[in-house]
Amino acid sequence: xxxxxxxxxxxxxxxxxxxxxxxxxxxxxxxxxxxxxxxxxxxxxxxxxxxxxxxxxxxxxxxxxxxxxxxxxxxxxxxxxxxxxxxxxxxxxxxxxxxxxxxxxxxxxxxxxxxxxxxxxxxxxxxxxxxxxxxxxxxxxxxxxxxxxxxxxxxxxxxxxxxxxxxxxxxxxxxxxxxxxxxxxxxxxxxxxxxxxxxxxxxxxxxxxxxxxxxxxxxxxxxxxxxxxxxxxxxxxxxxxxxxxxxxxxxxxxxxxxxxxxxxxxxxxxxxxxxxxxxxxxxxxxxxxxxxxxxxxxxxxxxxxxxxxxxxxxxxxxxxxxxxxxxxxxxxxxxxxxxx
Ligand code: NAI
Numbered sequence: 007x008x009x010x011x012x013x014x015x016x017x018x019x020x021x022x023x024x025x026x027x028x029x030x031x032x033x034x035x036x037x038x039x040x041x042x043x044x045x046x047x048x049x050x051x052x053x054x055x056x057x058x059x060x061x062x063x064x065x066x067x068x069x070x071x072x073x074x075x076x077x078x079x080x081x082x083x084x085x086x087x088x089x090x091x092x093x094x095x096x097x098x099x100x101x102x103x104x105x106x107x108x109x110x111x112x113x114x115x116x117x118x119x120x121x122x123x124x125x126x127x128x129x130x131x132x133x134x135x136x137x138x139x140x141x142x143x144x145x146x147x148x149x150x151x152x153x154x155x156x157x158x159x160x161x162x163x164x165x166x167x168x169x170x171x172x173x174x175x176x177x178x179x180x181x182x183x184x185x186x187x188x189x190x191x192x193x194x195x196x197x198x199x200x201x202x203x204x205x206x207x208x209x210x211x212x213x214x215x216x217x218x219x220x221x222x223x224x225x226x227x228x229x230x231x232x233x234x235x236x237x238x239x240x241x242x243x244x245x246x247x248x249x250x251x252x253x254x255x256x257x258x259x260x261x262x263x264x265x266x267x268x269x270x271x272x273x274x275x276x277x278x279x280x281x282x283x284x285x286x287x288x289x290x291x292x293x294x295x296x297x298x299x300x301x302x303x304x305x306x307x308x309x310x311x312x313x314x315x316x317x318x319x320x321x322x323x324x325x326x327x328x329x330x331x332x333x334x335x336x337x338x339x340x341x342x343x344x345x346x
Pocket of ligand 1: 122145146181259289
């Protein structure tokens with residue numbers, strides 16, 4: 007395996023590229039910040055248009071992980087790996103074994119887990135080569151629980167009560183998280199409008215006579231009190247924000263805002279936005295359970311505390327006249343700065 011250091015700028019501590027021709031493996035590991043602890047972040051397997059795109063993704067995602075972990079109060083830093091998918095890799099097994107060797111090369115400074123395009127089964131292969139893997143069970147039920155708590159916080163802030171009974175919520179994306187979250191919201195008495203690119207997934211989560219399936223293209227503008235994005239990023243932009251009919255937006259998708267100015271656009275419309283990386287930290291917190299030997303009880307309490315963090319962010323945003331997105335960044339940056 008050939009490993010070379012890249013020097014894309016000063017913000018990241020270390021960025022390495024690895025290549026193992028026999029396995030058809032090419033990957034980048036970006037370590038953004040380890041002031042609070044080892045850099046943690048999943049492994050993305052993706053077909054990129056260019057190596058520059060793969061690098062940009064690794065840099066952006068590793069930075070986001072630092073912010074997510076810091077805001078959640080975890081003793082972890084931020085990192086990410088991206089495996090550049092192409093047709094040449096020998097087998098999935100060889101690919102992830104090679105990845106395990108690359109992770110091992112960093113000696114614990116970076117700890118990986120599953121992400122888009124990879125599964126906990128892939129991580130079991132990585133584990134044969136290195137101990138520095140956290141994602142050995144499906145994190146989505148934990149992420150869903152955290153999003154549920156974040157929604158309760160937004161409800162308290164907006165409507166003065168955590169109670170979601172009889173609230174109508176528009177859920178975009180009925181995959182791992184969307185489906186788990188739908189059950190929690192239904193148990194809490196909410197009514198759902200749901201959409202998925204795959205109609206069958208949407209139909210699977212609805213209760214006859216109570217919830218409704220909405221066409222995927224219509225979910226952002228559905229008449230609901232809350233919009234819950236659990237599909238892909240970039241869903242809140244200059245085109246969709248003017249069409250929203252909700253009062254709160256809280257969901258699991260990463261990078262929901264297409265650009266930072268979208269936080270201002272939401273605020274200008276009087277819509278309360280619960281920052282994505284605060285709401286969706288449950289999966290990372292579950293990784294901490296594995297890394298630091300936390301009990302299930304401590305895991306649960308820490309995930310449930312997303313509620314308190316979210317309320318703190320809403321209060322801080324109001325006190326300073328800034329958006330919740332800016333207040334979340336401020337919280338994360340203060341923790342990273344204090345650890346420096
Ligand atoms: P998933 O792939 O299981 O589900 C995503 C669902 O969204 C799929 O059913 C897909 O068909 C649907 N979808 C895609 N585009 C859509 C559109 N335009 N309209 C309606 N539906 C659409 O993914 P998962 O694990 O449920 O994650 C959802 C989001 O949460 C992703 O953005 C992911 O990055 C983020 N996330 C996931 C975590 C986890 O623990 N799985 C942790 C933190 C963030």
